[in-house]
Amino acid sequence: MLKWYPKNGRIIFHLDMNSFYASVEAAYNPELKGKPLAIAGNPEERRGIIVTSSYEARAKGVRTTMPLWQAKKLCPELIVLPPNFDRYRQASSEIFKIMAEITPIVQPVSIDEGYLDITECYDLGPPWEIAERLQQRIKNELDLPCSIGIAPNKFLAKMASDMKKPMGITILRKRDLPEKLWPLDIEEMYGVGQKTAEKLHKLDVYKIGDLVEADQFQLKRILGVNGERLQQRAKGIDTSPVDPDAIYDFKSIGNSETLREDTTDDTTIAKLLRRLSQKVAIRLARKEVVAETLQIMIRYYNRKTITRSITKDEYLAQEDEIFAVASELFDTNWNGEPIRLLGVTAQNLVEKEQAIEQLNLFNYQEHLQDEAIQNVIDELSTKYGKNPFKKIKDQVNNDTPTTSFQKDFLDDFKQ
């Protein structure tokens, strides 16, 4: 089998689930199969935008981030479902488990895509067979479609997985670049957003192939280091490793939410801050970390956005603590103008195990309640072998619709 594997260099898979949320819904309810289906936030509200849609809906012109009313106009028979994040998380976790059975070198990138480094997997057969088996297993066991890109590095694998959807397997070798990669529009290149594309157009770069030819110094001048990196990638060079721990290098945990309408109403604002604090607290707990710093983001009606943060002597972990600090930050920094969006982010995260808090003479007695409870729990745990209690707060329904992706749950597949 070794002949299929390079002597130097690597073989990387990029696995991308096809219209993931919609596919999961269809797997749960086969009646939805073959029908135009979209997942969207609450249809009544401003944030009611299309999160994802099935290929049948896409054929009618429905696109991600499109407002619901517009999608309905294009496709009146569109079936709209609210997101059901528990389902997606569960499915995602199963997918990563299957991937982890091939190699431990799996790097989750988001809920529905990840990289595998199969350079050392020659015992399992040629790369495309491994890819086919992986794709079939996910199809058979979970009833979910995916596309896989096979390439010598992450960037090319990512581009490859995009070339054939749904249920595609694409091999992109270096020698294929002039034919398969360079003719593509620069906008289709991974890492090039609208702003970058506009800048590149000024250098007459419209195709990925143009980027290969572009002047290195001019690129660096307008795009900095990123310009260099993009050019390298266009040439098919990407040395970044598949890093299973990349996802754990989180620096912060944050949530934000757009208000239904711009507001200056204290109660609405307090409610939103409370809700965001709760979400952040739940995610901190799930990650088993505590935060030293809290940041809030205020976006005003005119899109002007400010962020302000504060570092506390005591670690923040509980919803109440986070809410108190967030409110304090908000009160000192709000200029009184109508607000469109608020965000709360916990930063400088410390693993609980390493987090220590210096007790304070003037409030240590408040912690003593915890001490008494902890003693009882310890005692009963010793007796029954396992903590017989569950914190009620942990059962809070965290299945509220949100469009921001949270990777915390991906921890599960590793264990």
Next chain:
Amino acid sequence: MKFTIQKDLLLESIQHVMKAISSRVTIPILTGIKIEATNEGIKLTGSDSDISIESFIPTEENGIIHVENIQPGSIVVQSKYFPDIIRKLPLKTVEINTTDEFKVNIISGGSEFHLNGQDPNEYPQLPTLYTENSFTLTNTVLKELIKQTVYAVSTVETRPILTGVNMTLKEERLNFVATDSHRLASRHLPINLADNQLNFNSVVIPGKSLVELNKIIDENDETTSISVTENQILFQTKNLYFLSRLLDGNYPETSRLIPDQSKTTILTKTKELLNAIDRASLLARENKNNVVKLETKSDNRLEISGHTPEVGQVIEEVNSESVEGEDLKISFSAKYMLDALKIIESDNVKIEFTGAMRPFIIKPENDEDILQLILPVRTF
């Protein structure tokens, strides 16, 4: 103004008043040193309006002449240059005189400095304290009181009152208490009030003032007289007048926060424990708060451990004199513990714990006048 003075004495006085001088003052003239010459001697004054220090050099002391050729007068000199000039002069004596335009001439041997001075009349008049509220302590005792408490004052301004030492007088006892809310130091001193008419009961002296005072007064059997008014405190020795503003506000009641019963009591050699914690903290420095863990073991043994994941770990065993009561596992800041143990002069130290989440008390063996308290750290 004109006089000739022993250089060393002048330099010592300059160093004393410099303790009160700050470059960040709102009244520019306070960056200077005021010099006043009278036939009795030379007086130097420095002030940042929080602390004011006057140091006096008598013309003659025990038959020894310190100052000669005095023509009374006064001047304010710049503190940025004056001390260094005096220190580096070639001879043991220096002549200082002034001109009408506030020029200062400093002459010693072949060296001559001409400095621009300032009008002494523009220097603010220091308040003179008229008070009956005074008592005396020997310098040795006063320095002890300061040393045993001031280390525990808060260095951050989040609760300004905690940056001071609380001095109270109650039932013939003088008490000094300081806390930064993570540890507390207190010292009692029986005091005979029979012939005193003291009527203050609680004042808060800025920690910084006490630190400076401690540097200036020598450890000897001479006495310092302490006078208290509503917002100022004066420490007065033979040749020194040290005036400090008091901190505004109520000092928190701390006595009820100090546990009065213990569940685990340890008696151990002070030096041995101190060295063990010092070593354990070598590998705890990287972690926040420099935390070490103490655990009681059988046969009066204590285990002290420090650990930083990336660096390594250390385990120290200490054979203590006695361990009474419940088993204990507790984590605390090594720095706080070291600060506390350094104050203890007795061979043995007694530590009383009431649980892993409660403050513990450190005392010298057989001495109820010194008490130090440390709050442990909580682990998540």
